[in-house]
Amino acid sequence: MSWNRKHLLDIESLTPEEIITVLDTARAFKAVGERAIKKVPALRGKTVVNLFVEPSTRTRISFELSEQRLSADIINFTAEASSLKKGETLKDTARNLQALNTDFIVIRHSASGAPSFLARELNASVINAGDGAHEHPTQALLDAFTIRERKGRIAGLNVTILGDILYSRVARSDIWALTKLGANVTLCGPSTLVPRVFEQMGCRVTHDVDEAIREADIINLLRIQHERQRKTMFPGLGEYTSLFGLTKARLARTRPDALIMHPGPINRGVEIDSNIADCERSLILEQVTNGLAVRMAVLFLVNGGKGPHEVAP
Amino acid sequence: MPEPIIVLDRAAIQRGLARIAHEIAERNEDSQAVVLIGIQKGGVPLARRLSALLAGIWGHPVRAGDLDVSMHRDDLDQRLAPDVQPTVIPFDITGKTVVLVDDVLFSGRTTRAAMDALNDFGRPKRIQLAVLVDRGHRELPIKADFVGKNYPTARTETIRVKVDESGGADEVTLERK
Numbered sequence: 001m002s003w004n005r006k007h008l009l010d011i012e013s014l015t016p017e018e019i020i021t022v023l024d025t026a027r028a029f030k031a032v033g034e035r036a037i038k039k040v041p042a043l044r045g046k047t048v049v050n051l052f053v054e055p056s057t058r059t060r061i062s063f064e065l066s067e068q069r070l071s072a073d074i075i076n077f078t079a080e081a082s083s084l085k086k087g088e089t090l091k092d093t094a095r096n097l098q099a100l101n102t103d104f105i106v107i108r109h110s111a112s113g114a115p116s117f118l119a120r121e122l123n124a125s126v127i128n129a130g131d132g133a134h135e136h137p138t139q140a141l142l143d144a145f146t147i148r149e150r151k152g153r154i155a156g157l158n159v160t161i162l163g164d165i166l167y168s169r170v171a172r173s174d175i176w177a178l179t180k181l182g183a184n185v186t187l188c189g190p191s192t193l194v195p196r197v198f199e200q201m202g203c204r205v206t207h208d209v210d211e212a213i214r215e216a217d218i219i220n221l222l223r224i225q226h227e228r229q230r231k232t233m234f235p236g237l238g239e240y241t242s243l244f245g246l247t248k249a250r251l252a253r254t255r256p257d258a259l260i261m262h263p264g265p266i267n268r269g270v271e272i273d274s275n276i277a278d279c280e281r282s283l284i285l286e287q288v289t290n291g292l293a294v295r296m297a298v299l300f301l302v303n304g305g306k307g308p309h310e311v312a313p
Numbered sequence: 314m315p316e317p318i319i320v321l322d323r324a325a326i327q328r329g330l331a332r333i334a335h336e337i338a339e340r341n342e343d344s345q346a347v348v349l350i351g352i353q354k355g356g357v358p359l360a361r362r363l364s365a366l367l368a369g370i371w372g373h374p375v376r377a378g379d380l381d382v383s384m385h386r387d388d389l390d391q392r393l394a395p396d397v398q399p400t401v402i403p404f405d406i407t408g409k410t411v412v413l414v415d416d417v418l419f420s421g422r423t424t425r426a427a428m429d430a431l432n433d434f435g436r437p438k439r440i441q442l443a444v445l446v447d448r449g450h451r452e453l454p455i456k457a458d459f460v461g462k463n464y465p466t467a468r469t470e471t472i473r474v475k476v477d478e479s480g481g482a483d484e485v486t487l488e489r490k
Contacts, residue, residue: 003393003394004393024397025394025397028381028383028384028397028398028399028400029397031399031400032384035433035434036433036434037432037433037434040384040385040430040433041384041385041429042383042384042385042389043389046390300384300389300394300397301394303389303390303394304389304390304392304393304394304395305393305394
């Protein structure tokens with residue numbers, strides 16, 4: 001067992017052993033979700049604040065359900081309906097949360113580094129649910145869990161991440177997690193969205209989609225993030241689809257056992273053909289199921305990471 | 314550190330398990346209603362072995378499952394997160410006589426957690442407890458129904474149980490700090 005962290009702020013600072021600990025623990029929590037009674041008392045009496053300063057549906061719901069299944073008490077705090085709209089700073093929001101004696105804060109924020117800031121300011125455990133274009137660690141952990149469950153391993157697999165890498169915190173966290181676990185990661189997309197600088201993270205960069213997916217075991221598609229692009233990075237969505245979209249014709253040229261992943265929300269007909277999203281090679285909905293198990297595991301582990309660092313008999 | 318003391322050797326463990334199996338058979342007339350649940354990790358191989366012994370006595374298979382109690386412990390915020398093992402109970406426990414099996418009975422907190430965890434899987438008719446070693450120092454009102462060996466210890470001592478499903482490397486030892 002190797003986990004003594006109080007927070008989960010990023011994947012970059014985790015060791016491969018720590019990542020494996022999360023994945024192993026998540027396996028047991030996945031089984032909990034398959035029982036008639038899907039709830040365990042592990043976080044009974046603990047308070048979790050879901051501080052979603054940036055809009056999110058699936059990640060927030062996944063965290064909420066994970067927390068409920070661990071028997072925690074939950075407060076949901078969204079940007080639209082909060083004092084942040086009234087001009088309160090993140091620091092003051094944080095101090096108010098501290099005054100409520102919360103045990104865990106799950107934060108989604110448009111500013112990179114906001115979770116680290118809270119972790120320094122507060123006594124609570126902080127879990128990063130996505131910060132700016134920095135990281136989205138639980139997404140990477142659930143992706144790794146899904147790949148490991150379906151392929152039996154991660155080391156040595158060819159994983160291609162296709163789409164908007166530049167603006168993607170999912171891509172960054174995935175790259176850290178998968179390279180740490182020994183996968184060969186290839187990045188592909190328009191050159192404006194997939195700059196060569198990513199080679200420094202230990203992956204291969206190409207702008208030829210057919211070459212990028214030919215030998216892939218896993219094709220992980222990312223959505224084009226219209227909301228993060230301040231200037232036009234490529235001519236248009238139609239052009240994107242014809243040059244980089246995963247179409248039936250392109251899929252036919254991949255390995256027959258290559259599996260398709262997507263963190264959601266998917267844009268049918270843009271980055272992925274609608275039929276491919278629903279085919280048996282698509283793991284998109286399994287990713288959603290596994291997200292619950294992984295988030296339960298993370299909450300369970302950081303809860304232990306707060307205590308005195310010794311293992312009871 | 315002094316040499317570990319052997320509490321039970323291979324033959325003694327085998328005798329202890331055989332006696333427990335006979336006591337379970339004697340106590341439970343309705344043999345079809347009995348299922349064994351081993352508590353992770355030490356109780357799991359013991360439950361499998363008791364299941365084989367009982368199958369020999371009763372002449373029909375006796376089902377065995379594995380239960381992990383980590384998520385039901387009462388000290389989760391006072392320690393590092395425990396290593397969670399699989400829970401596999403591929404049968405309905407409602408209405409059954411569940412014999413919980415563990416290697417060492419100490420504070421009784423693991424047994425309490427196990428009874429809570431079992432609740433999530435159904436409502437047994439009754440729960441009985443079988444342990445290889447009862448070392449004393451109970452912190453809860455819990456008592457084993459079947460005991461391989463009562464072995465009074467000091468709190469500072471450690472009981473180490475090495476058993477597997479085959480019985481090849483069985484040994485229970487006591488280590489003094």
